[in-house]
Amino acid sequence: xxxxIIMYIxxxxxxxxxxxxxxxxxxxxxxxxxxxxxxxxxxxxxxxxFYPLIGLALVAxxxxxxxxxxxxxxxxxxxxxxxxxxxxxxxxxxxxxxTHRASISRPVPAVAxxxxxxxxx
Amino acid sequence: xxxxYIVLISLISVIFVLAYLTxxxxxxxxxxxxxxxxxxxxxxxxYNPDTSTSLRYLTAMSPEAVTAIVWDYRGIDTFYETTVxxxxxxxxxxxxxxxxxIESKTQGSGLSIIVRVVTKLLIPMNIAIAVSIxxxxxxxxxxxxxxxxxxxxxxxxxxxxxxxxxFGKLGMGISKAVALRSMGLLGIATVTLLPxxxxxxxxxxxxxxxxxxxxxxxxxxxxxxxxxxxxxxLIWLNxxxxxxxxxxxxxxxxxxxxxxxxxxxxxxxGDGH
Numbered sequence: 295x296x297x298x299i300i301m302y303i304x305x306x307x308x309x310x311x312x313x314x315x316x317x318x319x320x321x322x323x324x325x326x327x328x329x330x331x332x333x334x335x336x337x338x339x340x341x342x343x344f345y346p347l348i349g350l351a352l353v354a355x356x357x358x359x360x361x362x363x364x365x366x367x368x369x370x371x372x373x374x375x376x377x378x379x380x381x382x383x384x385x386x387x388x389x390x391x392x393t394h395r396a397s398i399s400r401p402v403p404a405v406a407x408x409x410x411x412x413x414x415x
Numbered sequence: 416x417x418x419x420y421i422v423l424i425s426l427i428s429v430i431f432v433l434a435y436l437t438x439x440x441x442x443x444x445x446x447x448x449x450x451x452x453x454x455x456x457x458x459x460x461x462y463n464p465d466t467s468t469s470l471r472y473l474t475a476m477s478p479e480a481v482t483a484i485v486w487d488y489r490g491i492d493t494f495y496e497t498t499v500x501x502x503x504x505x506x507x508x509x510x511x512x513x514x515x516x517i518e519s520k521t522q523g524s525g526l527s528i529i530v531r532v533v534t535k536l537l538i539p540m541n542i543a544i545a546v547s548i549x550x551x552x553x554x555x556x557x558x559x560x561x562x563x564x565x566x567x568x569x570x571x572x573x574x575x576x577x578x579x580x581x582f583g584k585l586g587m588g589i590s591k592a593v594a595l596r597s598m599g600l601l602g603i604a605t606v607t608l609l610p611x612x613x614x615x616x617x618x619x620x621x622x623x624x625x626x627x628x629x630x631x632x633x634x635x636x637x638x639x640x641x642x643x644x645x646x647x648x649l650i651w652l653n654x655x656x657x658x659x660x661x662x663x664x665x666x667x668x669x670x671x672x673x674x675x676x677x678x679x680x681x682x683x684x685g686d687g688h
Contacts, residue, residue: 377537380537383529384529384530387529388527388529388530391527
């Protein structure tokens, strides 16, 4: 009973993650400048990959017929989710920072640019 | 706009036609659900602890068929592959001749603190994964070359995230990396030549790169150590290849992370001279 509930929670997270992935894909296509598109890409990385991996780990933990191997599967899924959580954030930060420093992309309706103000620009 | 729709529709139709042809028309020939004879042979022979039949003379005592083929059945071939890689690094060192260590005269700043902290957390995991790929090379997919490539990622991370001068701060110069890579190659040579030395000393017939006993040769590397399966030569060759490949890549990436002006000034060519 409790295993069924855990499995359906996991499957629900996977479904939500696929919807978030679709939203992220539309965002990458429709958003106007680089930073907004990067935001959409990060949404689909964290919401579309990180949460589904957690959900799949829950599904793996709930499958009693796998025996002790379900802990190997679920554990490796959780480790992958943790790595992705760190790497996606660091990677998108590095991309955005490098783009700003090199002044490659300038958002047209820019309300404020605190980074440029800090650098005295 | 219409042009992109035509591209989209033609791509989708090509995918569907290819899927239909391969799945229902069978243009790639019938797909057998049975394992091929050669695969069955290798799967039966690579790990065969049964010493009652004569088939034991063909085993490599490794449950991982790929490593058994790569380092036992066609071991000389892999040895030549390692030699090719060795020659590539030797030629790179020839181009950058004379540069032994990277002096940290100017301090590189590297990327921001967020990326640096994440990289610092990542590097121990990377080392652990690389070593486990190398040590389990005879049990699970992987092996020396893959583990070396996994460890060499660290050098790229260091060069990009902490700047190329971080190698000098860590005490990892080019000469040290070349020495470690040469140690790996010496390890491969030692494991290759040990059966020969044993054969000369003990007066029995042995073969180069021999792992398990043959019909006319009783020489066998230790298959088990402390109750663990180490598959004779395979673990030693994997570890030596791990050392050789990882530090070979380290040398290449260290040289590539040097500034062009520094290299030109050092070699006495171009505008720096």
